[in-house]
Amino acid sequence: MSWTLVLALAAGAYACKAIGFFLLGRRTLAPALERCLALIPAAVVSALVMKDTFSTGQHLVIDARVAGVAAATVAVWKRAPFVAVIVIAAGVTAGVRALA
Amino acid sequence: MVTASVTLGAAVGVFGISFGVGAVSAGATVLQACAMSLLVFTGASQFSAVSVIGAGGSTASALGGAMVLAARNGVYGLTMGRRIEGPVARRLVAAQLTIDESTAMSVAQEDVAAQRAAFWITGLSVYVFWNIGTLLGALLGNAIDPRTFGLDAAFPAGFVFMVWPLLRTPRGRIAAALGSAICLALVPFTPVGVPILCSALAVLVGLPDDERWPDRRPAQ
Numbered sequence: 448m449s450w451t452l453v454l455a456l457a458a459g460a461y462a463c464k465a466i467g468f469f470l471l472g473r474r475t476l477a478p479a480l481e482r483c484l485a486l487i488p489a490a491v492v493s494a495l496v497m498k499d500t501f502s503t504g505q506h507l508v509i510d511a512r513v514a515g516v517a518a519a520t521v522a523v524w525k526r527a528p529f530v531a532v533i534v535i536a537a538g539v540t541a542g543v544r545a546l547a
Numbered sequence: 548m549v550t551a552s553v554t555l556g557a558a559v560g561v562f563g564i565s566f567g568v569g570a571v572s573a574g575a576t577v578l579q580a581c582a583m584s585l586l587v588f589t590g591a592s593q594f595s596a597v598s599v600i601g602a603g604g605s606t607a608s609a610l611g612g613a614m615v616l617a618a619r620n621g622v623y624g625l626t627m628g629r630r631i632e633g634p635v636a637r638r639l640v641a642a643q644l645t646i647d648e649s650t651a652m653s654v655a656q657e658d659v660a661a662q663r664a665a666f667w668i669t670g671l672s673v674y675v676f677w678n679i680g681t682l683l684g685a686l687l688g689n690a691i692d693p694r695t696f697g698l699d700a701a702f703p704a705g706f707v708f709m710v711w712p713l714l715r716t717p718r719g720r721i722a723a724a725l726g727s728a729i730c731l732a733l734v735p736f737t738p739v740g741v742p743i744l745c746s747a748l749a750v751l752v753g754l755p756d757d758e759r760w761p762d763r764r765p766a767q
Contacts, residue, residue: 452600456596457586459614463617467622470624479755483754484750489722489726492713494749496707511697515700516707523711528550536701539700
């Protein structure tokens with residue numbers, strides 16, 4: 448692996464973060480744009496859940512993770528604390544994987 | 548919230564170990580592996596770059612794929628940049644910490660003070676664990692497979708916990724459903740990283756004004 452890759456990726460990745468971070472500054476935006484911005488986490492974090500649960504690379508897959516995340520979702524719904532949710536997800540996934 | 552941040556950091560640390568192992572076996576030196584985690588600090592991009600190089604790909608192709616994955620941090624920056632205050636130097640550090648985990652943990656909090664605290668604690672916790680993990684993995688050369696312990700499900704589960712409070716409003720639920728659908732629909736047809744970026748288009752559901760979306764009215 449070349450240092451060019453390491454440094455170019457470091458610069459590029461930081462540029463992505465910083466551009467987003469400083470782009471809008473303190474400006475007040477139109478209410479419709481503010482509403483859209485406020486929805487970014489709901490849209491993107493939900494998409495992360497889907498990607499991490501149902502895909503491997505470019506393939507949609509159903510595997511042990513689905514059971515783990517389903518169990519975790521029930522735990523979240525029942526207001527379980529964060530650590531319990533993580534332990535349930537990992538435990539159920541590992542269990543199903545070991546049995547399969 | 549501190550417990551949650553540290554738990555998440557520890558889970559990330561295990562993936563840091565597997566990144567260190569993967570980087571070294573793909574031909575990186577220990578120093579390069581550690582430099583990547585310290586400077587690049589966005590796991591998906593790092594794994595992607597290393598796997599392309601390990602498979603014999605060029606620097607350009609490794610960089611291209613990794614940058615597509617890194618671009619979503621810009622989307623998080625749009626959200627976090629408006630919440631994190633302080634001198635420019637502090638905000639420049641905050642930008643480096645703007646990743647999946649810190650953003651998601653932050654937006655799950657009720658008020659602005661807690662959102663800021665969650666961002667910093669989670670970002671720093673993940674930073675420390677990710678880098679310690681990378682160093683350990685790079686030095687050890689082989690380590691546990693996080694999948695054996697189901698840790699690959701820990702992240703989506705953590706994200707479910709974090710997104711839950713955002714689903715209280717009808718608009719939040721629609722954005723979440725739409726973002727999810729866009730992501731799953733694109734996974735088989737686009738390069739890795741593109742589905743997450745495109746899921747952000749779901750925020751357009753925010754455009755119509757409140758009269759048609761009664762989510763700001765008090766409960767009847």
